Amino acid sequence: MAVAKKNPLFANVKFTNKDEVFKRVTRKSPVESFIDAVEAQIKLVEYYMDPKDKEKPKTRAWFEKNNSGVHTVFRYGTMVFPLLDGQKETDTVTVPSYADLLELYQNIQAVSEEPAFKKRIDDAAEKMVKIRALGVERKKKENEEKAKKEKENSTSELE
Secondary structure (H helix, E strand, O other): HHHHOOHHHOOOOOOOOHHOOOOOOOOOHHHHHHHHHHHHHHHHHHHOOOOOOOOOOOOOOEEEEOOEEEEOEEEEEEEEEOOOOOOOOHHHEEOOOOOHHHHHHHHHHHHOOOOHHHHHHHHHHHHHHHHHHHHHHHHHHHHHHHHHHHHHHHHHHOO
């Protein structure tokens, strides 16, 4: 500290506790993140139910409508996961109309903190973290192999 103060180039320098400056951002829990995502779906459903005088929300729809109803999946990030009792990972949940989908999403929000639902959401979040870590590791290995091949090619060109 004394060295910096003696040098006129650092006359305006002062020291501050790094922990005060770089406070950790409080991240949302998986359930809170999921509830926010469901809220975004609710706004999108409301838009499809009555689009006039509204701007379409900028979010990816978890649902699709066809002649047999409105089909939805549940997502944690980009990963689809089963949330309801009896739902398989490959199942969609089908309801007759957008109004029913809106009610379903609102009910999902209401029960998301309950232990059974919370566990499913937490499990999905944990699985997604693992999948992302595997992707990062795979990409790292690919880059290492690419660098190794480039080095081998540059060495063989010199010979």
